[in-house]
Amino acid sequence: xxxxxxxxxxxxxxxxxxxxxxxxxxxxRSGWWQGVLIVxxxxxxxxxxxxxxxxxxxxxxxRQVTTDLRRQQLxxxxxxxxxxxxxxxxxxxxxRAEAGRERAEADRAEADAAREAADExxxxxxxxxxxxxxxxxxxxxxxxxGPAAVESRPQAAxxxxxxxxxxxxxxxxxxxxxxxxxxxxxxxxQRAVPGLADLPELVxxxxxxxxxxxxxxxxxxxxxxxxxxxxxxxxxxALTNALNHAPGQPVEVxxxxxxxxxxxxxxxPVPPRRGPEPPAGHGxxxxxxRAESVxxxxxxxxxxxxxxxxxxxxxxxxxxxxxxxxxxxxxxxGKGTGRKR
Numbered sequence: 001x002x003x004x005x006x007x008x009x010x011x012x013x014x015x016x017x018x019x020x021x022x023x024x025x026x027x028x029r030s031g032w033w034q035g036v037l038i039v040x041x042x043x044x045x046x047x048x049x050x051x052x053x054x055x056x057x058x059x060x061x062x063r064q065v066t067t068d069l070r071r072q073q074l075x076x077x078x079x080x081x082x083x084x085x086x087x088x089x090x091x092x093x094x095x096r097a098e099a100g101r102e103r104a105e106a107d108r109a110e111a112d113a114a115r116e117a118a119d120e121x122x123x124x125x126x127x128x129x130x131x132x133x134x135x136x137x138x139x140x141x142x143x144x145x146g147p148a149a150v151e152s153r154p155q156a157a158x159x160x161x162x163x164x165x166x167x168x169x170x171x172x173x174x175x176x177x178x179x180x181x182x183x184x185x186x187x188x189x190q191r192a193v194p195g196l197a198d199l200p201e202l203v204x205x206x207x208x209x210x211x212x213x214x215x216x217x218x219x220x221x222x223x224x225x226x227x228x229x230x231x232x233x234x235x236x237x238a239l240t241n242a243l244n245h246a247p248g249q250p251v252e253v254x255x256x257x258x259x260x261x262x263x264x265x266x267x268x269p270v271p272p273r274r275g276p277e278p279p280a281g282h283g284x285x286x287x288x289x290r291a292e293s294v295x296x297x298x299x300x301x302x303x304x305x306x307x308x309x310x311x312x313x314x315x316x317x318x319x320x321x322x323x324x325x326x327x328x329x330x331x332x333x334g335k336g337t338g339r340k341r
Contacts, residue, residue, distance in 0.1 A: 195228030
């Protein structure tokens with residue numbers, strides 16, 4: 001309380017002194033009413049002077065506040081523009097990165113396709129060997145027995161010549177597809193190639209050549225294009241070898257799925273060897289290279305008096321659970337194919 005009183009005295013004392021002096025001077029110089037008017041004017045001036053100073057001070061503070069606010073607003077707008085520019089740069093960088101990834105993926109896909117095409121073209125040489133050796137072997141066997149059967153078994157001779165003609169036409173068609181790939185007339189993936197579905201026809205041709213052949217195969221097995229071709233060619237080469245090196249011996253072709261892999265086994269008894277052992281050919285090496293090209297495994301060896309060629313390749317989809325009668329074994333006389341079609 002004393003502090004407030006002191007502040008009031010300090011504030012109004014000058015005003016009171018000024019008014020008192022003004023009043024005394026006014027009364028001394030002029031009349032009473034003029035003195036009162038002068039005192040009133042002096043009082044108003046003395047009272048308004050501090051207020052005017054306070055107003056000027058408030059105005060300066062207001063201008064300072066508004067100036068600070070404007071400065072802050074300009075700084076905020078500058079930061080917003082910088083943020084928008086940074087975001088635009090980041091989006092542009094992201095678009096460039098996306099475009100770069102897409103180009104890299106396209107280049108990688110193109111390189112994969114080129115590598116796969118090169119791999120398939122590299123396999124055409126061994127495939128020609130498999131195709132031609134099988135076709136010639138079958139046609140030679142049928143042609144040798146054909147003349148003898150013309151008089152005694154005309155129907156069998158007719159079937160033999162039909163098989164020779166069909167084998168030749170099929171071989172020429174497959175050779176034409178291979179040459180088209182080598183000449184780059186067609187993409188390797190466009191070439192029609194045999195697969196699992198063509199095994200029954202191969203079995204029929206080999207039986208027509210006199211082979212006692214049994215085929216056991218599951219149903220609903222899905223292989224990729226190259227895997228199916230590998231299985232077909234390996235079985236074809238193994239049957240051709242059996243026809244040449246074990247004539248008259250019963251041959252079994254068995255296909256089964258083991259741990260998401262299709263295992264194809266071709267086996268036949270090893271006949272007694274007459275004379276020196278024949279030199280090793282390129283058949284086994286060709287089959288092994290074909291197996292490796294599809295991430296498969298191949299073995300070819302004698303086991304307990306039987307020659308076995310075993311190929312394992314990955315399947316696309318595990319087959320449905322086999323029920324009774326799914327695997328059908330043909331009779332040894334060659335009446336069936338192991339699958340009803």
